[in-house]
Amino acid sequence: MTVPASPRVLAVIPARGGSKGVPGKNLAEVAGVPLVVRAVRACRGAATVTDVVVSTDAEPIAEAARAAGAAVIPRPAALSGDTASSEAAVLHALDAFEELHSLTVDVVLLVQCTSPFLTSGDVESVAAAVATGAADSALTVAPFHGFLWRETADGTGGTGVNHDKSVRPRRQDRPRDLLETGAAYAMDAAGFRGARHRFFGRTLPVPTDPARVLEIDDPHDLARARLLAPLFTSPEHPHAPNEGPQLP
DSSP states (O other), X not given: XXXXXXXXXXXXXXXXXXXXXXXXXXXXXXXXXXXXXXXXXXXXXXXXXXXXXXXXSOHHHHHHHHHTTOEEEEOOGGGSSTTOOHHHHHHHHHHHHHHHHTOXXXXXXXXXXXOTTOOHHHHHHHHHHHHTTSOSEEEEEEEEOOOOEEEOTTSSOEEESSSOTTOOOOGGGSOOEEEEEEEEEEEEHHHHHHHOSSOOSSEEEEEOOGGGOOOOOSHHHHHHHHHHGGGGOOTTOTTOGGGOOOOO
């Protein structure tokens, strides 16, 4: 992968109108700010990101995105159903953006609205990892020290996933696992087109604050986000909730 001195870095925020878990989810407010707007702000605050687009099939989401400073790529119906992948939406937005502006994107990001506490620093970290040539793809992760279990196929028991159940080491003696946060991904644009998947080549996990890890998939997640939001809101910048203090 050869990265130009001043790479074009496009952040794509998929935000379709339909959502079964939380109706109207991408316009749901956390600390008074719609989720799609929070994602746009996080991307616009990242120094390496040169362009921010929202891929949507819903005009209310498009209006909110434009008001927040993002461009909008209309998403076709074929890519707006429940089975449509995020990769497909990003590929479509990437192609549409390049055709519209007659330019070549070097690095493309997938940024999810469903992670309300994503910061500009997080976006910058994954974007810079690829833009500097340190990786072909990158993702936000959080340190994880838990013991994972999986139910057996017959449902009669369980087995350890990241540990041997017969050995119980101390936390400090275990290797650190990393939990994919689902918030932000960065990919070399040419490599992404070839792989048609967000992970390829050298993939770099970028650690983020585990206290901020929350994905909104159902109403309970949204309620928790609204309760937690004051902890991540800087008193000096009450309208920029993504940039609050890091918890100890």
